[in-house]
Amino acid sequence: PARVIAIVNQKGGVGKTTTAINLGATLAELGRKVLLVDFDPQASLTIGLGIDPLALDASTYDLVIDPETTAEDIRLKTSVAGLDLLPSDISLSGAEIQLVTEVARETTLQRVLDPMRPEYDFILIDCQPSLGLLTVNALTASDGVIIPLECEYFALRGLGFLVDKTIRTVQQRINPKLRIEGILATMFDMRTLHAREILEEVVERFGETVFHTIISRTVRFPETNKLGEPITTYAPSSLAAEAYRQLARELLARL
Amino acid sequence: PARVIAIVNQKGGVGKTTTAINLGATLAELGRKVLLVDFDPQASLTIGLGIDPLALDASTYDLVIDPETTAEDIRLKTSVAGLDLLPSDISLSGAEIQLVTEVARETTLQRVLDPMRPEYDFILIDCQPSLGLLTVNALTASDGVIIPLECEYFALRGLGFLVDKTIRTVQQRINPKLRIEGILATMFDMRTLHAREILEEVVERFGETVFHTIISRTVRFPETNKLGEPITTYAPSSLAAEAYRQLARELLARL
Numbered sequence A, B: 001p002a003r004v005i006a007i008v009n010q011k012g013g014v015g016k017t018t019t020a021i022n023l024g025a026t027l028a029e030l031g032r033k034v035l036l037v038d039f040d041p042q043a044s045l046t047i048g049l050g051i052d053p054l055a056l057d058a059s060t061y062d063l064v065i066d067p068e069t070t071a072e073d074i075r076l077k078t079s080v081a082g083l084d085l086l087p088s089d090i091s092l093s094g095a096e097i098q099l100v101t102e103v104a105r106e107t108t109l110q111r112v113l114d115p116m117r118p119e120y121d122f123i124l125i126d127c128q129p130s131l132g133l134l135t136v137n138a139l140t141a142s143d144g145v146i147i148p149l150e151c152e153y154f155a156l157r158g159l160g161f162l163v164d165k166t167i168r169t170v171q172q173r174i175n176p177k178l179r180i181e182g183i184l185a186t187m188f189d190m191r192t193l194h195a196r197e198i199l200e201e202v203v204e205r206f207g208e209t210v211f212h213t214i215i216s217r218t219v220r221f222p223e224t225n226k227l228g229e230p231i232t233t234y235a236p237s238s239l240a241a242e243a244y245r246q247l248a249r250e251l252l253a254r255l
Protein backbone atom coordinates (compact mmCIF):
# COMPACT_ATOMS: atom_id res chain seq x y z
CA PRO A 1 0.00 0.00 0.00
CA ALA A 2 0.96 3.65 -0.37
CA ARG A 3 3.48 5.59 1.62
CA VAL A 4 1.77 8.85 2.71
CA ILE A 5 3.99 11.95 2.85
CA ALA A 6 2.93 15.39 4.10
CA ILE A 7 4.68 18.44 2.60
CA VAL A 8 4.77 20.95 5.42
CA ASN A 9 6.25 24.30 6.38
CA GLN A 10 4.33 27.03 8.18
CA LYS A 11 6.49 29.66 6.46
CA GLY A 12 4.74 30.90 3.40
CA GLY A 13 6.03 30.72 -0.16
CA VAL A 14 8.89 28.23 0.36
CA GLY A 15 7.97 25.82 -2.44
CA LYS A 16 5.54 23.35 -0.79
CA THR A 17 3.13 23.26 -3.71
CA THR A 18 5.91 23.29 -6.31
CA THR A 19 7.47 20.29 -4.54
CA ALA A 20 4.14 18.42 -4.39
CA ILE A 21 3.52 18.88 -8.12
CA ASN A 22 7.02 18.12 -9.34
CA LEU A 23 7.96 15.33 -6.94
CA GLY A 24 4.61 13.78 -7.79
CA ALA A 25 5.32 14.06 -11.51
CA THR A 26 8.87 12.67 -11.28
CA LEU A 27 7.72 9.72 -9.14
CA ALA A 28 5.03 9.04 -11.77
CA GLU A 29 7.74 9.21 -14.47
CA LEU A 30 9.53 6.43 -12.55
CA GLY A 31 6.39 4.31 -12.88
CA ARG A 32 5.01 4.90 -9.37
CA LYS A 33 1.27 5.48 -8.96
CA VAL A 34 0.85 8.77 -7.12
CA LEU A 35 -2.13 10.55 -5.52
CA LEU A 36 -1.73 14.25 -4.72
CA VAL A 37 -3.96 15.74 -2.02
CA ASP A 38 -4.60 19.50 -1.98
CA PHE A 39 -5.10 20.39 1.65
CA ASP A 40 -4.77 24.16 1.24
CA PRO A 41 -7.89 26.31 0.72
CA GLN A 42 -5.80 28.48 -1.64
CA ALA A 43 -5.87 25.46 -3.97
CA SER A 44 -2.50 26.27 -5.56
CA LEU A 45 -1.89 22.56 -6.17
CA THR A 46 -5.24 22.22 -7.96
CA ILE A 47 -4.56 25.40 -10.02
CA GLY A 48 -0.97 24.35 -10.69
CA LEU A 49 -2.29 21.18 -12.33
CA GLY A 50 -4.56 23.13 -14.64
CA ILE A 51 -7.83 22.58 -12.78
CA ASP A 52 -10.18 25.46 -11.89
CA PRO A 53 -11.27 25.18 -8.21
CA LEU A 54 -14.40 27.23 -8.94
CA ALA A 55 -15.61 24.56 -11.36
CA LEU A 56 -15.46 21.69 -8.84
CA ASP A 57 -18.58 19.90 -7.58
CA ALA A 58 -16.80 18.64 -4.48
CA SER A 59 -13.37 18.96 -2.91
CA THR A 60 -11.26 17.93 0.08
CA TYR A 61 -13.60 20.12 2.14
CA ASP A 62 -16.48 17.73 1.47
CA LEU A 63 -14.16 14.80 2.08
CA VAL A 64 -13.41 15.85 5.67
CA ILE A 65 -16.76 17.41 6.58
CA ASP A 66 -19.41 15.25 4.83
CA PRO A 67 -19.48 11.59 5.96
CA GLU A 68 -21.16 10.62 2.66
CA THR A 69 -18.32 11.91 0.46
CA THR A 70 -15.46 9.50 -0.28
CA ALA A 71 -12.04 10.15 -1.81
CA GLU A 72 -13.21 8.21 -4.85
CA ASP A 73 -16.06 10.75 -5.32
CA ILE A 74 -13.70 13.73 -5.65
CA ARG A 75 -10.66 12.12 -7.29
CA LEU A 76 -9.54 13.59 -10.62
CA LYS A 77 -7.05 12.49 -13.28
CA THR A 78 -4.33 15.00 -14.15
CA SER A 79 -2.58 15.59 -17.48
CA VAL A 80 0.18 13.25 -16.23
CA ALA A 81 -0.24 9.47 -16.47
CA GLY A 82 -0.12 7.81 -13.05
CA LEU A 83 -0.71 11.09 -11.20
CA ASP A 84 -4.17 11.64 -9.67
CA LEU A 85 -5.47 14.51 -7.55
CA LEU A 86 -7.90 15.17 -4.70
CA PRO A 87 -8.61 18.84 -5.43
CA SER A 88 -9.46 21.62 -3.00
CA ASP A 89 -11.23 24.96 -3.12
CA ILE A 90 -11.75 27.93 -0.82
CA SER A 91 -14.52 26.16 1.14
CA LEU A 92 -11.76 24.19 2.87
CA SER A 93 -11.00 27.37 4.85
CA GLY A 94 -14.17 26.64 6.83
CA ALA A 95 -13.12 23.10 7.76
CA GLU A 96 -10.67 23.94 10.53
CA ILE A 97 -13.26 25.61 12.76
CA GLN A 98 -15.87 22.96 12.00
CA LEU A 99 -13.48 20.15 12.96
CA VAL A 100 -12.47 21.69 16.31
CA THR A 101 -15.33 20.06 18.22
CA GLU A 102 -15.36 16.71 16.38
CA VAL A 103 -14.40 13.58 18.30
CA ALA A 104 -10.98 12.32 17.10
CA ARG A 105 -10.68 15.45 14.97
CA GLU A 106 -6.96 14.89 14.26
CA THR A 107 -7.57 11.57 12.48
CA THR A 108 -10.27 12.81 10.06
CA LEU A 109 -8.02 12.93 6.99
CA GLN A 110 -6.37 9.61 7.83
CA ARG A 111 -9.75 7.85 7.95
CA VAL A 112 -10.87 9.15 4.56
CA LEU A 113 -7.50 8.52 2.87
CA ASP A 114 -7.09 4.92 4.13
CA PRO A 115 -9.31 3.41 1.38
CA MET A 116 -7.00 4.96 -1.24
CA ARG A 117 -3.77 3.45 0.07
CA PRO A 118 -3.98 0.08 -1.75
CA GLU A 119 -4.25 1.77 -5.15
CA TYR A 120 -1.12 3.94 -4.92
CA ASP A 121 2.61 3.79 -4.20
CA PHE A 122 2.68 7.36 -2.85
CA ILE A 123 0.16 9.84 -1.51
CA LEU A 124 1.58 13.40 -1.20
CA ILE A 125 -0.37 15.97 0.86
CA ASP A 126 0.24 19.68 0.10
CA CYS A 127 -0.38 21.75 3.24
CA GLN A 128 -1.21 25.41 3.84
CA PRO A 129 1.32 27.77 5.52
CA SER A 130 0.11 27.13 9.08
CA LEU A 131 0.43 24.56 11.90
CA GLY A 132 -3.28 24.46 12.62
CA LEU A 133 -5.68 21.52 12.72
CA LEU A 134 -5.58 20.84 8.96
CA THR A 135 -1.79 20.45 9.02
CA VAL A 136 -1.99 18.31 12.17
CA ASN A 137 -4.49 16.13 10.26
CA ALA A 138 -1.99 15.75 7.44
CA LEU A 139 0.83 14.82 9.84
CA THR A 140 -1.45 12.31 11.57
CA ALA A 141 -2.35 10.67 8.25
CA SER A 142 1.30 10.45 7.12
CA ASP A 143 4.23 8.04 7.30
CA GLY A 144 6.71 10.79 6.45
CA VAL A 145 7.19 14.53 6.20
CA ILE A 146 9.10 16.56 3.61
CA ILE A 147 9.97 20.10 4.71
CA PRO A 148 10.72 22.46 1.79
CA LEU A 149 12.91 25.30 3.01
CA GLU A 150 13.82 28.49 1.22
CA CYS A 151 17.28 29.37 2.47
CA GLU A 152 16.21 32.57 4.20
CA TYR A 153 16.29 33.63 7.81
CA PHE A 154 12.57 33.63 8.72
CA ALA A 155 12.12 30.10 7.38
CA LEU A 156 15.17 28.94 9.36
CA ARG A 157 13.78 30.45 12.56
CA GLY A 158 10.49 28.62 12.12
CA LEU A 159 12.13 25.26 11.43
CA GLY A 160 12.98 24.52 15.08
CA PHE A 161 9.37 24.90 16.19
CA LEU A 162 8.08 22.72 13.34
CA VAL A 163 10.54 19.90 14.06
CA ASP A 164 10.89 20.04 17.85
CA LYS A 165 7.31 20.97 18.77
CA THR A 166 4.68 20.21 16.15
CA ILE A 167 6.14 17.07 14.54
CA ARG A 168 7.43 15.71 17.85
CA THR A 169 4.05 16.23 19.56
CA VAL A 170 2.23 14.41 16.74
CA GLN A 171 4.81 11.58 16.94
CA GLN A 172 4.48 11.27 20.73
CA ARG A 173 0.68 11.58 21.05
CA ILE A 174 -0.96 10.39 17.84
CA ASN A 175 1.34 8.99 15.15
CA PRO A 176 4.54 7.31 16.40
CA LYS A 177 5.45 6.02 12.93
CA LEU A 178 5.80 9.57 11.53
CA ARG A 179 9.35 10.39 10.50
CA ILE A 180 11.05 13.22 8.64
CA GLU A 181 11.96 12.07 5.13
CA GLY A 182 14.07 15.16 4.69
CA ILE A 183 14.49 18.92 4.59
CA LEU A 184 14.66 20.19 1.00
CA ALA A 185 16.55 23.38 0.12
CA THR A 186 14.45 25.25 -2.46
CA MET A 187 14.73 28.48 -4.47
CA PHE A 188 18.45 28.29 -3.86
CA ASP A 189 20.59 31.03 -5.36
CA MET A 190 24.21 29.86 -5.36
CA ARG A 191 25.46 33.37 -6.07
CA THR A 192 24.33 34.88 -2.76
CA LEU A 193 26.38 34.44 0.37
CA HIS A 194 23.22 34.72 2.50
CA ALA A 195 21.65 31.58 0.99
CA ARG A 196 24.91 29.62 1.32
CA GLU A 197 25.26 30.69 4.96
CA ILE A 198 21.70 29.65 5.81
CA LEU A 199 22.15 26.30 4.04
CA GLU A 200 25.35 25.70 6.02
CA GLU A 201 23.49 26.39 9.26
CA VAL A 202 20.68 23.99 8.32
CA VAL A 203 23.13 21.22 7.42
CA GLU A 204 25.04 21.80 10.68
CA ARG A 205 21.88 21.46 12.76
CA PHE A 206 20.07 18.74 10.86
CA GLY A 207 22.88 16.78 9.15
CA GLU A 208 21.75 13.86 7.02
CA THR A 209 18.10 14.86 7.42
CA VAL A 210 18.84 17.47 4.75
CA PHE A 211 18.38 16.12 1.21
CA HIS A 212 21.56 16.27 -0.87
CA THR A 213 19.35 17.44 -3.74
CA ILE A 214 19.07 21.22 -3.91
CA ILE A 215 16.42 22.96 -6.03
CA SER A 216 17.89 26.15 -7.53
CA ARG A 217 15.86 29.29 -8.15
CA THR A 218 14.69 29.45 -11.77
CA VAL A 219 11.84 31.24 -13.53
CA ARG A 220 10.90 27.90 -15.11
CA PHE A 221 8.80 27.09 -12.01
CA PRO A 222 6.52 30.15 -12.01
CA GLU A 223 6.07 29.61 -15.75
CA THR A 224 4.75 26.07 -15.16
CA ASN A 225 2.11 27.30 -12.68
CA LYS A 226 0.46 29.46 -15.30
CA LEU A 227 0.35 26.61 -17.80
CA GLY A 228 -0.98 24.15 -15.24
CA GLU A 229 1.61 21.44 -15.83
CA PRO A 230 4.65 20.04 -14.00
CA ILE A 231 8.23 20.83 -14.98
CA THR A 232 8.64 17.33 -16.44
CA THR A 233 6.26 18.08 -19.31
CA TYR A 234 6.86 21.82 -19.63
CA ALA A 235 10.65 21.66 -19.78
CA PRO A 236 11.56 17.95 -19.61
CA SER A 237 15.30 18.33 -20.27
CA SER A 238 15.84 21.42 -18.06
CA LEU A 239 18.03 21.52 -14.97
CA ALA A 240 14.82 22.29 -13.04
CA ALA A 241 13.20 19.00 -14.11
CA GLU A 242 16.45 17.14 -13.45
CA ALA A 243 16.58 18.54 -9.89
CA TYR A 244 13.20 17.06 -9.00
CA ARG A 245 14.14 13.77 -10.72
CA GLN A 246 17.17 13.65 -8.49
CA LEU A 247 14.93 14.32 -5.46
CA ALA A 248 12.61 11.46 -6.45
CA ARG A 249 15.56 9.08 -6.75
CA GLU A 250 17.01 10.24 -3.42
CA LEU A 251 13.65 9.79 -1.69
CA LEU A 252 13.31 6.25 -3.06
CA ALA A 253 16.83 5.45 -1.91
CA ARG A 254 15.99 6.62 1.64
CA LEU A 255 12.95 4.33 1.96
CA PRO B 1 -5.00 60.21 15.31
CA ALA B 2 -3.34 57.34 13.47
CA ARG B 3 -4.30 55.88 10.13
CA VAL B 4 -4.43 52.09 10.61
CA ILE B 5 -3.30 49.99 7.63
CA ALA B 6 -3.44 46.19 7.40
CA ILE B 7 -0.83 44.42 5.23
CA VAL B 8 -2.64 41.41 3.84
CA ASN B 9 -2.25 38.61 1.32
CA GLN B 10 -3.26 35.03 1.98
CA LYS B 11 -0.54 33.85 -0.40
CA GLY B 12 2.55 33.01 1.55
CA GLY B 13 5.97 34.58 1.14
CA VAL B 14 4.99 37.61 -0.95
CA GLY B 15 6.68 40.29 1.18
CA LYS B 16 4.07 41.23 3.79
CA THR B 17 6.49 41.32 6.69
CA THR B 18 9.25 42.94 4.63
CA THR B 19 6.79 45.68 3.62
CA ALA B 20 5.64 46.23 7.23
CA ILE B 21 9.22 46.64 8.49
CA ASN B 22 10.52 48.82 5.68
CA LEU B 23 7.44 50.98 5.06
CA GLY B 24 7.34 51.51 8.81
CA ALA B 25 11.00 52.51 8.86
CA THR B 26 10.74 54.87 5.88
CA LEU B 27 7.64 56.58 7.31
CA ALA B 28 9.58 57.02 10.59
CA GLU B 29 12.46 58.52 8.57
CA LEU B 30 9.96 61.09 7.25
CA GLY B 31 9.22 62.04 10.85
CA ARG B 32 5.95 60.08 11.24
CA LYS B 33 5.33 58.20 14.50
CA VAL B 34 4.64 54.59 13.58
CA LEU B 35 3.39 51.55 15.53
CA LEU B 36 3.91 48.12 13.97
CA VAL B 37 1.61 45.29 15.07
CA ASP B 38 2.75 41.68 14.61
CA PHE B 39 -0.41 39.70 14.06
CA ASP B 40 1.25 36.52 12.78
CA PRO B 41 2.10 33.69 15.22
CA GLN B 42 5.28 33.07 13.17
CA ALA B 43 6.44 36.43 14.57
CA SER B 44 8.58 37.27 11.53
CA LEU B 45 7.99 41.00 12.12
CA THR B 46 9.19 40.67 15.72
CA ILE B 47 12.23 38.60 14.65
CA GLY B 48 12.93 40.94 11.72
CA LEU B 49 13.26 43.83 14.19
CA GLY B 50 15.82 41.94 16.26
CA ILE B 51 13.51 40.84 19.08
CA ASP B 52 13.36 37.22 20.31
CA PRO B 53 9.71 36.08 20.62
CA LEU B 54 10.73 33.40 23.13
CA ALA B 55 11.95 36.08 25.53
CA LEU B 56 8.67 38.02 25.63
CA ASP B 57 6.53 38.24 28.79
CA ALA B 58 3.40 39.12 26.82
CA SER B 59 2.45 39.54 23.18
CA THR B 60 -0.46 40.32 20.85
CA TYR B 61 -1.93 36.99 21.99
CA ASP B 62 -2.43 38.38 25.50
CA LEU B 63 -3.70 41.61 24.01
CA VAL B 64 -6.64 39.91 22.26
CA ILE B 65 -7.35 37.14 24.77
CA ASP B 66 -6.72 38.71 28.22
CA PRO B 67 -9.01 41.67 29.05
CA GLU B 68 -6.42 42.92 31.61
CA THR B 69 -3.62 43.29 29.04
CA THR B 70 -3.39 46.62 27.20
CA ALA B 71 -1.34 47.60 24.13
CA GLU B 72 0.71 49.81 26.44
CA ASP B 73 1.67 46.72 28.49
CA ILE B 74 3.24 44.91 25.53
CA ARG B 75 4.58 47.81 23.47
CA LEU B 76 8.34 47.78 22.73
CA LYS B 77 10.74 50.33 21.28
CA THR B 78 12.70 49.21 18.20
CA SER B 79 16.21 50.19 17.09
CA VAL B 80 14.59 52.85 14.90
CA ALA B 81 13.51 56.19 16.40
CA GLY B 82 9.78 56.78 16.03
CA LEU B 83 9.06 53.11 15.25
CA ASP B 84 7.42 51.05 18.03
CA LEU B 85 6.22 47.43 18.01
CA LEU B 86 3.48 45.24 19.48
CA PRO B 87 5.31 41.89 19.28
CA SER B 88 3.86 38.44 18.78
CA ASP B 89 4.87 34.87 19.54
CA ILE B 90 3.66 31.38 18.72
CA SER B 91 0.91 31.50 21.38
CA LEU B 92 -1.05 33.71 18.98
CA SER B 93 -1.77 30.55 16.96
CA GLY B 94 -4.23 29.61 19.72
CA ALA B 95 -6.16 32.89 19.51
CA GLU B 96 -8.19 32.17 16.38
CA ILE B 97 -10.02 29.19 17.87
CA GLN B 98 -10.48 30.92 21.23
CA LEU B 99 -12.05 33.99 19.57
CA VAL B 100 -14.57 31.99 17.48
CA THR B 101 -17.24 31.98 20.19
CA GLU B 102 -16.61 35.51 21.53
CA VAL B 103 -19.34 38.11 21.09
CA ALA B 104 -18.25 40.73 18.51
CA ARG B 105 -15.19 38.61 17.82
CA GLU B 106 -14.26 40.54 14.64
CA THR B 107 -13.75 43.82 16.53
CA THR B 108 -11.40 42.48 19.22
CA LEU B 109 -8.22 43.98 17.74
CA GLN B 110 -9.92 47.28 16.93
CA ARG B 111 -11.00 47.71 20.56
CA VAL B 112 -7.52 47.13 21.97
CA LEU B 113 -5.75 49.27 19.35
CA ASP B 114 -8.07 52.29 19.69
CA PRO B 115 -6.26 53.68 22.77
CA MET B 116 -3.03 53.80 20.74
CA ARG B 117 -4.38 55.86 17.86
CA PRO B 118 -3.81 59.33 19.39
CA GLU B 119 -0.09 58.66 19.89
CA TYR B 120 0.77 57.69 16.30
CA ASP B 121 0.47 58.84 12.70
CA PHE B 122 0.39 55.28 11.35
CA ILE B 123 -0.35 51.83 12.74
CA LEU B 124 0.71 49.00 10.35
CA ILE B 125 -0.60 45.47 11.02
CA ASP B 126 1.42 42.53 9.59
CA CYS B 127 -0.91 39.59 8.92
CA GLN B 128 -0.35 35.85 8.55
CA PRO B 129 -0.86 34.10 5.16
CA SER B 130 -4.54 33.27 5.72
CA LEU B 131 -7.99 34.90 5.53
CA GLY B 132 -9.14 33.57 8.88
CA LEU B 133 -10.47 35.40 11.92
CA LEU B 134 -7.16 37.10 12.82
CA THR B 135 -6.91 38.68 9.37
CA VAL B 136 -10.59 39.67 9.48
CA ASN B 137 -9.82 41.34 12.83
CA ALA B 138 -7.00 43.30 11.20
CA LEU B 139 -9.25 44.40 8.29
CA THR B 140 -11.96 45.43 10.77
CA ALA B 141 -9.49 47.54 12.77
CA SER B 142 -8.10 49.26 9.67
CA ASP B 143 -8.73 52.35 7.55
CA GLY B 144 -6.73 50.95 4.65
CA VAL B 145 -5.21 47.78 3.20
CA ILE B 146 -1.89 47.31 1.40
CA ILE B 147 -1.66 44.10 -0.64
CA PRO B 148 1.95 43.03 -1.36
CA LEU B 149 1.98 40.86 -4.46
CA GLU B 150 4.81 38.78 -5.84
CA CYS B 151 4.33 38.77 -9.59
CA GLU B 152 3.66 35.06 -9.83
CA TYR B 153 0.65 33.12 -10.98
CA PHE B 154 -0.62 31.65 -7.67
CA ALA B 155 -0.60 35.06 -5.99
CA LEU B 156 -2.50 36.54 -8.94
CA ARG B 157 -5.15 33.83 -8.75
CA GLY B 158 -5.72 34.52 -5.06
CA LEU B 159 -6.00 38.28 -5.52
CA GLY B 160 -9.55 38.20 -6.88
CA PHE B 161 -10.88 36.36 -3.86
CA LEU B 162 -9.08 38.70 -1.44
CA VAL B 163 -10.42 41.85 -3.10
CA ASP B 164 -13.87 40.77 -4.29
CA LYS B 165 -14.83 38.49 -1.37
CA THR B 166 -12.93 39.05 1.85
CA ILE B 167 -12.30 42.81 1.70
CA ARG B 168 -15.71 43.53 0.16
CA THR B 169 -17.52 41.48 2.83
CA VAL B 170 -15.69 43.31 5.63
CA GLN B 171 -16.53 46.65 3.96
CA GLN B 172 -20.21 45.74 3.55
CA ARG B 173 -20.83 44.14 6.94
CA ILE B 174 -18.40 45.58 9.49
CA ASN B 175 -16.09 48.35 8.30
CA PRO B 176 -17.45 50.59 5.51
CA LYS B 177 -14.53 53.01 5.76
CA LEU B 178 -12.00 50.31 4.75
CA ARG B 179 -10.37 51.03 1.39
CA ILE B 180 -7.49 49.55 -0.58
CA GLU B 181 -4.48 51.87 -0.34
CA GLY B 182 -2.79 49.91 -3.09
CA ILE B 183 -1.43 46.69 -4.51
CA LEU B 184 2.39 46.61 -4.25
CA ALA B 185 4.48 44.60 -6.74
CA THR B 186 7.27 42.94 -4.72
CA MET B 187 10.27 40.70 -5.47
CA PHE B 188 10.05 41.92 -9.04
CA ASP B 189 12.60 40.59 -11.50
CA MET B 190 12.63 42.83 -14.54
CA ARG B 191 14.59 40.28 -16.55
CA THR B 192 11.87 37.61 -16.60
CA LEU B 193 9.04 37.79 -19.08
CA HIS B 194 6.78 35.91 -16.65
CA ALA B 195 6.97 38.65 -13.98
CA ARG B 196 6.37 41.40 -16.55
CA GLU B 197 3.36 39.53 -17.95
CA ILE B 198 1.82 39.05 -14.51
CA LEU B 199 2.41 42.72 -13.63
CA GLU B 200 0.73 43.77 -16.87
CA GLU B 201 -2.29 41.62 -16.02
CA VAL B 202 -2.53 43.12 -12.52
CA VAL B 203 -2.33 46.68 -13.85
CA GLU B 204 -4.94 45.87 -16.51
CA ARG B 205 -7.38 44.56 -13.89
CA PHE B 206 -6.70 46.96 -11.04
CA GLY B 207 -5.44 50.12 -12.76
CA GLU B 208 -4.54 52.98 -10.44
CA THR B 209 -5.00 50.75 -7.39
CA VAL B 210 -1.55 49.38 -8.22
CA PHE B 211 1.26 51.43 -6.67
CA HIS B 212 3.61 52.95 -9.23
CA THR B 213 6.44 51.97 -6.88
CA ILE B 214 7.81 48.50 -7.64
CA ILE B 215 10.08 46.66 -5.19
CA SER B 216 12.71 44.69 -7.12
CA ARG B 217 14.09 41.36 -5.97
CA THR B 218 17.41 41.82 -4.14
CA VAL B 219 19.31 39.76 -1.59
CA ARG B 220 19.59 42.87 0.56
CA PHE B 221 16.18 42.07 2.10
CA PRO B 222 16.93 38.54 3.36
CA GLU B 223 20.20 39.94 4.72
CA THR B 224 18.34 42.51 6.82
CA ASN B 225 16.12 39.84 8.43
CA LYS B 226 19.09 38.08 9.93
CA LEU B 227 20.49 41.30 11.37
CA GLY B 228 17.12 42.39 12.75
CA GLU B 229 17.07 45.84 11.21
CA PRO B 230 15.24 47.60 8.36
CA ILE B 231 16.82 48.34 5.00
CA THR B 232 17.08 52.03 5.89
CA THR B 233 19.74 51.38 8.52
CA TYR B 234 21.36 48.28 6.99
CA ALA B 235 21.87 49.76 3.52
CA PRO B 236 20.60 53.34 3.66
CA SER B 237 21.76 54.42 0.19
CA SER B 238 20.78 51.21 -1.63
CA LEU B 239 18.17 50.98 -4.38
CA ALA B 240 16.25 48.69 -2.00
CA ALA B 241 15.98 51.41 0.66
CA GLU B 242 15.11 53.97 -2.01
CA ALA B 243 12.26 51.75 -3.28
CA TYR B 244 10.55 51.73 0.12
CA ARG B 245 11.18 55.48 0.53
CA GLN B 246 9.39 55.96 -2.78
CA LEU B 247 6.52 53.79 -1.50
CA ALA B 248 6.24 55.88 1.69
CA ARG B 249 6.08 59.08 -0.37
CA GLU B 250 3.51 57.56 -2.76
CA LEU B 251 1.36 56.39 0.15
CA LEU B 252 1.43 59.85 1.75
CA ALA B 253 0.48 61.43 -1.57
CA ARG B 254 -2.53 59.09 -1.87
CA LEU B 255 -3.93 60.06 1.53
Ligand SMILES: Nc1ncnc2c1ncn2[C@@H]1O[C@H](COP(=O)(O)OP(=O)(O)OP(=O)(O)O)[C@@H](O)[C@H]1O
Residues within 6 Å of the ligand: A011, A012, A013, A014, A015, A016, A017, A018, A019, A040, A044, A127, A128, A129, A186, A187, A188, A215, A216, A217, A218, A219, A220, A221, A222, A223, A225, B010, B011, B012, B013, B129, B152, B153, B154
Ligand atom coordinates in the same frame (compact mmCIF):
# COMPACT_ATOMS: atom_id res chain seq x y z
N1 LIG C 1 12.96 26.72 -7.33
C1 LIG C 1 12.17 27.76 -7.60
N2 LIG C 1 12.67 28.79 -8.32
C2 LIG C 1 11.89 29.87 -8.60
N3 LIG C 1 10.62 30.01 -8.23
C3 LIG C 1 10.08 29.01 -7.52
C4 LIG C 1 10.80 27.84 -7.16
N4 LIG C 1 9.99 27.01 -6.46
C5 LIG C 1 8.80 27.66 -6.38
N5 LIG C 1 8.86 28.85 -7.03
C6 LIG C 1 7.80 29.86 -7.17
O1 LIG C 1 7.69 30.54 -5.94
C7 LIG C 1 6.31 30.78 -5.64
C8 LIG C 1 6.00 30.11 -4.31
O2 LIG C 1 6.10 28.70 -4.43
P1 LIG C 1 4.95 27.76 -3.87
O3 LIG C 1 3.63 28.36 -4.17
O4 LIG C 1 5.23 26.39 -4.34
O5 LIG C 1 5.27 27.86 -2.31
P2 LIG C 1 4.32 27.39 -1.11
O6 LIG C 1 5.22 27.11 0.02
O7 LIG C 1 3.44 26.30 -1.59
O8 LIG C 1 3.47 28.73 -0.84
P3 LIG C 1 2.21 28.86 0.20
O9 LIG C 1 2.86 28.98 1.55
O10 LIG C 1 1.51 30.12 -0.22
O11 LIG C 1 1.38 27.63 0.04
C9 LIG C 1 5.52 30.23 -6.83
O12 LIG C 1 5.29 31.27 -7.71
C10 LIG C 1 6.47 29.23 -7.47
O13 LIG C 1 6.30 29.13 -8.85
Ligand SMILES: Nc1ncnc2c1ncn2[C@@H]1O[C@H](COP(=O)(O)OP(=O)(O)OP(=O)(O)O)[C@@H](O)[C@H]1O
Residues within 6 Å of the ligand: A010, A011, A012, A013, A129, A152, A153, A154, B011, B012, B013, B014, B015, B016, B017, B018, B019, B040, B044, B127, B128, B129, B186, B187, B188, B215, B216, B217, B218, B219, B220, B221, B222, B223, B225
Ligand atom coordinates in the same frame (compact mmCIF):
# COMPACT_ATOMS: atom_id res chain seq x y z
N1 LIG D 1 12.15 42.50 -2.71
C1 LIG D 1 12.66 41.38 -2.20
N2 LIG D 1 13.72 40.81 -2.79
C2 LIG D 1 14.25 39.66 -2.32
N3 LIG D 1 13.81 39.02 -1.24
C3 LIG D 1 12.75 39.54 -0.61
C4 LIG D 1 12.11 40.73 -1.03
N4 LIG D 1 11.10 41.00 -0.19
C5 LIG D 1 11.10 40.01 0.73
N5 LIG D 1 12.10 39.14 0.49
C6 LIG D 1 12.45 37.91 1.21
O1 LIG D 1 11.49 36.91 0.87
C7 LIG D 1 11.14 36.15 2.03
C8 LIG D 1 9.64 36.28 2.24
O2 LIG D 1 9.29 37.60 2.55
P1 LIG D 1 8.33 37.93 3.78
O3 LIG D 1 8.65 37.05 4.92
O4 LIG D 1 8.34 39.39 3.99
O5 LIG D 1 6.95 37.49 3.13
P2 LIG D 1 5.54 37.28 3.88
O6 LIG D 1 4.49 37.52 2.89
O7 LIG D 1 5.54 38.10 5.11
O8 LIG D 1 5.65 35.71 4.26
P3 LIG D 1 4.58 34.90 5.17
O9 LIG D 1 3.42 34.63 4.23
O10 LIG D 1 5.31 33.63 5.58
O11 LIG D 1 4.23 35.78 6.33
C9 LIG D 1 11.97 36.72 3.18
O12 LIG D 1 13.13 35.94 3.29
C10 LIG D 1 12.36 38.11 2.70
O13 LIG D 1 13.59 38.54 3.19
Ligand SMILES: [Mg+2]
Residues within 6 Å of the ligand: A016, A017, A018, A040, A044, A045, A126, A127, A128
Ligand atom coordinates in the same frame (compact mmCIF):
# COMPACT_ATOMS: atom_id res chain seq x y z
MG1 LIG E 1 1.34 26.15 -1.44
Ligand SMILES: [Mg+2]
Residues within 6 Å of the ligand: B016, B017, B018, B040, B044, B045, B126, B127, B128
Ligand atom coordinates in the same frame (compact mmCIF):
# COMPACT_ATOMS: atom_id res chain seq x y z
MG1 LIG F 1 5.13 37.48 7.09
